Amino acid sequence: MPDAVWEPRIVAFFCNWCTYTAADLAGVSRLQYAPNVRVIRLMCSGRVDPQFILEALAKGADGVLIGGCHFGDCHYVEGNYKTFRRMRMLNRLLLALGIEPERVRLEWIAASEGDKLRHVVNEMVDRIRALGPLNLPERFQSWNRELSHQTPPCEGVLG
Amino acid sequence: MKYPYFPGCSLRGLGRAYEESLLAVLHHLGVELQELEDWNCCGATAYMSVDETQAAVLASRNLARAERAGFSELLAPCSACYLVLNKLQHSIEQFPDIQQTVQRALAQANLNYRGSVRVRHPLDILLHEIGLDAIRERVVQPLRGLKVAPYYGCQIVRPYATFDDAHQPTTMDQLLATLGAEVVVWPLKTKCCGGTLTGTVPEAGLRLSYILLKEAQRRGAHVLATVCPLCHFNLDAYHAEIEHRWGPIPIPTVYFSQLMGLAFGLAPRQLGLHRNLVPFRFPSEPTVACP
Amino acid sequence: MTPPQNHAPKAHRAEPRIGFYVCHCGSNIADTVDCAEIARYAASLPGVILARDYKYMCSDPGQELIQQDIREYQLDRIVVASCSPLLHEHTFRAALARAGLNPFYLQMVNIREHVSWVHKNREAATAKARDLARAAIQRVRHHQALQPIRVPIRAEALVLGGGIAGIHAALLLAEAGKRVILVERQPSIGGHMAQLDKTFPTLDCAACILTPKMSAVRAHPNITLWTYSEVIKVEGYVGNFTVTVRRKPRYINEALCVGCKQCVDACVFKDGKFPDEFNAGLSHRKPIYLPFPQATPQVVVIDPDRCLNLKTGKCKKTCVEACDRNAIVFDQQPEVHEVKVGTIIVATGYDLFDPTRLPQYGYGRYPNVFTTLEAERLVNSSGPTAGKVRLRDGRVPRSVGIILCVGSRDHRTHPWCSRTCCMHSMKLALLIREHAGAEVTIFHMDIRSAGKGYEEFYDRCLREGIQFIRGRVAEVTDWAMTAKEEGHLVVRVEDTLAGFVRRIPLDMIVLAVGMEPQRDARELRRILNISCSNEGWFLERHPKLGPVITFTDGIFLAGCCQGPKDIPDTVAQAGAAAAEALALMDRGYIEQEPNTAYIDPDHCCGCKSCLPLCPYSAIQLDETQGRAFINEALCKGCGACVAACPSGSIQQHLFEDEQVFAEIDGVLSYA
């Protein structure tokens, strides 16, 4: 069960060429930052499907951080532009669904910016801690308490 | 055009001629100065040696009152005031704890300061607001034949090169050229004149002033134009002492605003030239040093 | 030859048998992560047959351990929790392959760089490692067997930049039998080295050691030399780059001109009127000129901005009559060539710091303040003064001062040390003493003579009477305080060893300007799609383990474009870059990660939403079927189309949606 004192749980999708390498550099340089982020490596920020973000939130993440290359640095020429456009719309969607847009954050972090990564992670953990837990699984359960019977197992996957 | 004005203690004492000539010249250019009501001493370079916090609080009262009076800019002709007020502005922007200390202190006098006042120097305003063309139009008696050494002093371009280069400033050079004077190539534009050392440790201070005059003489300058009351005091009031120690150097020191006044055809008395201990007359040929 | 399609049919998979290994990495991981606890936890997860923790997984015994377990327990999935996959993924994949298991049944967990090294709290670090391990285990269940994609490598190479680095690399590649295209922006190759007189520490003449190599480049059948040309576009990927080169018109037919310079003598401009770039502006040249005596190719060039005929059309064109081989072609047009190459070596060199940025040194205001490059031209016998060191007004300087670290080791300009100026300045000091008999003083903070034979060279300078004053010069001025200083440049410096400020009158000042990236480094970086450090030097893949390779396969770096260095290091790097390129070209193919995207024809409705997304146009529409398909050879595996396919019909090997969803679920499901 979730530990007593709530600690923000943040899922991060990092692009292999820039942000993931920056995280490695932060490690090699022994920079210290909050342990709340769990990193998932993808080849490009363009591979981050908004479904991944919503799935992470639905599965209990309190925040999602997407790391990509600066404009012009993308190893695949313009993957980060696609991410940038998607996130502009996803922010509106999240706002409409009552989720603070600050919970999902897009940052451009180059391979040489280990320190920026440390700063972004620490700042995001503080911000999410200020926002408080999102904890959708618990909310969904509380919604389902109004049902007389327990919901069937095939919940979730569509058809 | 009306400009908020912070005279500072020197311009009411040793630097009276600077205020008189600057006001006259700006008036001639259609610019009126509105003095900041009940301004107080900025603390110059002395108070900072005693207590930096109190110095910041002291100077902040002026900026707070300027902001309350609705001024977005403040003209500070005296170099020390210009440096101290700029330094305060930077400290408030850079250091939150200084900002809090200052705000807490201002609150005692139910004042506060958001940091919106921009401190400006006459050279900055003359070149970048009024413009050289407007000045050139007003020149009735070009200072033709007058060789001037432009002396900026060390505090208006350092440490914050707000409106000119820290090593090779050119604003006064352009201004003097516009007045028709011949600006002498002089590498000591921003060297220090000794500041308060001339009065307290003469063997160190006076030597710095002497070096300025000696090089100006070597470069064939007739007169040295300055922007700072303390530099003027050192080069003018101690001129006799300098000559006593190092021999004759017939170079008077005037404020650049006084030269502007002369070029505009204003009377020397109106420009406070009579207040110089080392007399300076134009257009006749350079004066011989009198005791 | 298209590699085997990776459409592993989604046959019903038996329950995977997972082996889990967590590495101590000596104490790097074990210090903050409880490895035993992670192994114990992993063993409790479904599908995990065995879980071990070991001191050094990447060591041979560590890999051997995995191989034995695979054979002994018929494992068909391996998860290794250790360092970054960017470091040892290929090591463990090779171990799987040796054990007969498809290497792509591996999934790594980064618990060193992302956990143990960046978190101190042992409990939080272990919890994080546990979550990441669970995610990897849930992910690896969905892994499929894949084959690496073999991409053929063309046996041609492009060398960008004709300085000593480019020349050396091009010669090595050509000698190895590969066709090379050497593109140089200036009218002649040679780069900065051609402008030097002698080289430290052996004082052998730069031209003597460079000229043979330049003519070797010119003569080599395998090298196509394109001078006065620039690369404007690079497309494609390792092994198959399409490079577009624009050749600026010389207005001279290179095949006919033999460099006899009759035309130069006959030009309407009787003597040179325009600053000669090669002599750093110390001398003048005509609109038609030969860059320098040993220029390669030995062909003149006409400067279009200066030639009367090209500018105004009104000229008697005496040059045309003087040329008996009528090699002058005034209507020559710029040509654009497109070439296909397998590898690219970038050797574009460096630029010098512009000393006018430090007004206190007086460069540009006082005529007798020179830069080391200008001084180099003065002492050079083929220079503007035929080796005689002269002040601007022709006088012989009796005292010369050389100021080090101009623009370098300064937080207001360049924080880095440019490595070569100490030695370069000491060499110049000796040459100036020899040529002009002048007293030479070097103003330094520290003398950095770290190369082979360098410190001995410093001793030699001391013995030969070169003055060294340890202090950073505050100012160079013509303000004289005493008669002795009249007519001289006075250097004001605090002699930190003597302990007081000194004023030293000198006749001539030489500024040891530091190195900085080329002005157009940023544009070139974008054309090549390689990354650049924030100062502007091109970024190597790893400062220690990959100094000449970049993050982009097939593009290599050599020389100062990667950072300041002297000629020996530059040539060493050029050799290394050539070797790396040869390794690729000789093998003839490169194995690429099989992370390409693929479309299931049954699922695709032909809505074309994916077509505009691919920067490599790897997605095409099969008109007859009305279905889109992906050309695996062109696909670089970015995954943008996978995320964008509205009906979820595009998937990506190694990053399938199911795998990522499993990883998300694994990371978040409570312990």
Add this chain to the structure above:
Amino acid sequence: MDYTPRQIMALVRADFKNEVLQSRTIWLCASCYACTVDCPREIRITDILYALKQRAIQEGVYPRHFPIPVLAREFAAMARRHGRITEAYLVLKLFTRTNWRALLRSWRIGLALIRTGRFRLRPERIQRLDELKAMLAATASHSSQSSFPPAKVT
């Protein structure tokens, strides 16, 4: 000048507190900021010397009869009391506190300045002295130990 500025910096780093605070060098700095602008490591040397001067005054270890600290303290006292400086009286206070003879020798300059109206005898004062006193009092609490770093030069 007993130590060079470079030596003062070395002594500070070597923790020779007394030598530094009792030195005359820190008082000879005319705060012209030339060193601060040209320092390749962007160290604000002038502000550090200001901090040393303050510490010397606050710990009462400055050279007693050396005119510069005396001028600084007189200047501060006058600014606190009247809100403005009257140069004539400041100079008088300085010379009476440090050396009489210099005052006698420079009577000629004094008279000339009075004749040309540059030495005003009417003491300058601001109206709202109460405001100033209240503000300065607020800082008295922690003025003894000024801990914050000197102003940063951008």
Add this chain to the structure above:
Amino acid sequence: MPMPKPKLAIYWCASCGGCEEAVVDLAEEIVELLQSVDLVFWPCATDLKRADLEHLPDQAIFVSLINGAIRTTEQEEMAHLLRQKSRFLIAYGACAHLGGIPGLANQFSREEILRYYFETGPSTVNPEKAQPQPSYTCGHHTLTLPDLHYKVRALDQVVSVDYYIPGCPPTPTLTRNALKALLAENPPPPGSVLAPDVALCDQCPRKATKPLQLSFTRFQRPHLAPIDPQQCLLAQGFLCLGPATRAGCEALCPRGNMPCSGCFGPTSRVRDPGAKILSSLCANLAPKTAEEIDAVLDTIPDPIGTFYRYSLPRSLLRGKVNTSPTNHAS
């Protein structure tokens, strides 16, 4: 004794009745259907009552089609009852399949909805602010009303569902094929959606006119601009969700000169329809700067209504989350 005819039940929960119409749309075939089945429960079209249903033994009904989302406690009960009584339970139509248009109510809390309807609504006159009570006794009679759930749910979020027939409403061919398949005793794999698992463009007549490199600079509303009947609607700048919506309706709306609004729901490979549509459309936007992108996005006034028109309850977030800590269950 001839084989007993398989029993058929049809019930409607939070629905508009359109799916009932869809059954009637079978036109003459209804007669043939009725001959082959024994219609035991269809409150909308017959007078059969709940009691008739309760008397049936479990699993007695061969197939029951439930349309409409689950919004009230009564609908939940009927869903469980029919589940208990039926061998095959089919979520018939978008509301049962994904939550449908009623599902959009998940953007508001239960209190907001009740207050709007019974107090602040523009045409509401209710000075005493009276609201419906679950039970009300006058004299010795007590009347009960079903209670309104906090959230709207699709059928499979309440009971286990065997098959889904998508569509708003499902087309007659779809219904016919489904029933035929079931009656012919070769049931498709359990849990599948009885429609092709490929996107609508496959059946759309305008597919050929869609350009190869289409990037969007703005979107326009279908009622505010003329629609060219031949050209691909997306190419004309109308927000057609064809690429992200299952085929099966033979592109009824595009043939009716209207952009597809996604009523058949996503293909089986998509977990969140809205997120997938957004991912595809936004990746293909032309502009690159924040301001220009926002300008294009402003031409989509209602992102939820556009991307989740029929599927909000079955989206990953299921509806608006009220993150203010005070509120209990919304």
